[in-house]
Amino acid sequence: MPQPERGGHREGRLFYRNGSSKIWAQYYDADGRRRRRSTGQTDWDRAAALLRQWEQDAFLGRHFAVPAARTFDELMVAFLEDTAGERDPKRDNLCLRHLYPAFSGRDLHGLTSAEIRRYARQRQRAGAAASTVNKEIGLLSKAINHARLEWGWELPNPTSGCRLPEPEGRLRWLTKAEAARLIEAAGRTRAPHLADLIRLGLYTGMRRGELFRLEWRRVDLQQGLVFLDPGHQKNRRRGSVPLNATARAALVSRRQWVAEHCPDSPWVFAKKDGEPLGDVKNGFASACKAAGIVDFRIHDLRHTFASWLVMSGVPLYEVRDLLRHRSITQTERYAHLAPDRLAAAAAVLDGEPAAGDTGAAPAEVVALAQN
Numbered sequence: 001m002p003q004p005e006r007g008g009h010r011e012g013r014l015f016y017r018n019g020s021s022k023i024w025a026q027y028y029d030a031d032g033r034r035r036r037r038s039t040g041q042t043d044w045d046r047a048a049a050l051l052r053q054w055e056q057d058a059f060l061g062r063h064f065a066v067p068a069a070r071t072f073d074e075l076m077v078a079f080l081e082d083t084a085g086e087r088d089p090k091r092d093n094l095c096l097r098h099l100y101p102a103f104s105g106r107d108l109h110g111l112t113s114a115e116i117r118r119y120a121r122q123r124q125r126a127g128a129a130a131s132t133v134n135k136e137i138g139l140l141s142k143a144i145n146h147a148r149l150e151w152g153w154e155l156p157n158p159t160s161g162c163r164l165p166e167p168e169g170r171l172r173w174l175t176k177a178e179a180a181r182l183i184e185a186a187g188r189t190r191a192p193h194l195a196d197l198i199r200l201g202l203y204t205g206m207r208r209g210e211l212f213r214l215e216w217r218r219v220d221l222q223q224g225l226v227f228l229d230p231g232h233q234k235n236r237r238r239g240s241v242p243l244n245a246t247a248r249a250a251l252v253s254r255r256q257w258v259a260e261h262c263p264d265s266p267w268v269f270a271k272k273d274g275e276p277l278g279d280v281k282n283g284f285a286s287a288c289k290a291a292g293i294v295d296f297r298i299h300d301l302r303h304t305f306a307s308w309l310v311m312s313g314v315p316l317y318e319v320r321d322l323l324r325h326r327s328i329t330q331t332e333r334y335a336h337l338a339p340d341r342l343a344a345a346a347a348v349l350d351g352e353p354a355a356g357d358t359g360a361a362p363a364e365v366v367a368l369a370q371n
Contacts (some may be wrong), residue, residue, distance in 0.1 A: 008109055013051060014048060022038050024037065025050070025051040030059075032154060035054075037078055070153055071106060071107060075143050076099075078151075079146055095135055108155050130164040131169075159207050172308075179256050182291045189290075191280060197269060200250040202246075203246040204243065204305065205305035216266055221243070224243040253270065262274035284298060300339070306322075307332070307334055310338050
């Protein structure tokens, strides 16, 4: 079978999709619906063989009600190809490093919840945190749901109810005085970007990956906004981050440095060669040590941002929006930092009598008080 030309030109039932190096297939499933899927292959013969298998599965399902065999490997290759650019490949690869040895070659129709729970227990015994295991199970669940919705695969989802209970996450934050010491210490390190990175993290609550992958095209200093595309956010939604005066000053400082050292770089936090910043672990640790701050990580800049807001009286639903949480329950972990506001809310009831209340205390209460 001749190979197709690039640019979206189709020949037969295999074709190249614009922007993809993999060969795609078009065929009709068991219900007669047209399907277009990535084969995950760059070799034409392998792609053609996979297409024949899909057509055979569709034939059996259409005429004999035989469910098509769907393997874990087939699912993950197609899912990652279909969602390329929408997900964090580094995080997915970390999950797959453990999922593949456990489920490679498995027919998904026979995969049970008991096996998923056994996998979770084995990962825990190996020392993996519950949150890590849940991310791995979550990736499998998302892939199955995607296949059911987008490709019409008739698959059960055995991951339901298999996630591990997670302990409440750590909540480490700095006082304003500690933050000032940290920024000052960062400015004395050999890393010219570190103080600005810390300031921007403290005063926007942006996540580590959002900071490191921030491009100038998404920064609008005039409007005072940073724009985030779905691929940049953990919640995979489009959004924006408002910039206060301190955050703006950090970005202006970065702009001046980039203009001097690598003016063509698209990255806010760029190295002198214009490439994006890779890691600041050593410099950050040195700044923390110099500032006398212990047990503090880059992600804790975000916790500090949220904690300062709550302690300043900002309502939780507004903090939720600034953190870009999907649910208010994620933000409620900071609620304990505003006990005075809860006490003030309860004290409102002392201000005036309730409806139908004369204001006089019942006789029994008076008697008890006198005793």
